[in-house]
Amino acid sequence: MIRKSRTASQLQDEVSRRIHRLPDIVEEGVKIRVPRPQLQEPDATGCNWDMKHFGNLAGYARDVAAIVAAVRKEFNLSTETKDLGGLFDDASP
Template sequence: MIRKTRTASQLQDEVSRRIQRLQEVVDEGVKIRVPRPQLQEPDATGCNWDIKHFGNLGGYQRDVAAIVAAVRKEFNLSTEEKDLNSLFGDATPTAE
């Protein structure tokens, strides 16, 4: 299966969204803090990121680990660097 590429923020949001849909989390009103994914060398499966050190994880370690594993199978972390100047158009500063 070919992985889709997502930014760190998109991966963080996807993992968070899936965690917050867990029925036990909904029932108990728990808010689990999801850290940003960290880029790593691709592992044996080809995934190039991981997430560790969740906040307020409580007794949900196994469920969260399963969610992270599922998202890692679907997505890779984008390694493209954005050109910040492109956010403001192609204008280049000129000396006057």
Template sequence: MKRKTLNASRLQDEVSRRIHRLHTVVEDGVKIRVPRPQLQEPDKTGCNWTMKHFGNIAGFERDVAAVLDEVQAEYNLSEETTSAAADDPFGDFPGR
């Protein structure tokens, strides 16, 4: 299956949404802090990102790992930042 691509914010939101929708997480009323995805060299499955250091995860490690595996199988992290874009806070403004 070909992976869809999301930027870091949308990928972080997707992982958070799925974690906070889990029955065990909802039932316990816990709020798990989801870190920003980090770009990496593609692994053996082709996934080019990872997440480390979730907050308030005690007791939910397996659930979070399962969600992370699921999302990593569906999405890759877009490589949206280039040095030119990083230098120009307004992006490519037409007419310049």
């Protein structure tokens, strides 16, 4: 399966969205802090990112790990940088 590329913010938002839709988390009103994904060398599956150090994870580690694994199968972290179009160039008028 070919992974789609997403920015760090998009991956963080996607993982957060999926976590906070879990019935137990909704029912208990738990807010889990989702860290930004960290770029890494592609692993055996080809995924180039991972997430560690979630906040307020007590009791939900297994569910969160399953969500991260699912998102890792779907998406890679984009490594492209945007060209700011000379925003900081020293252009004289």
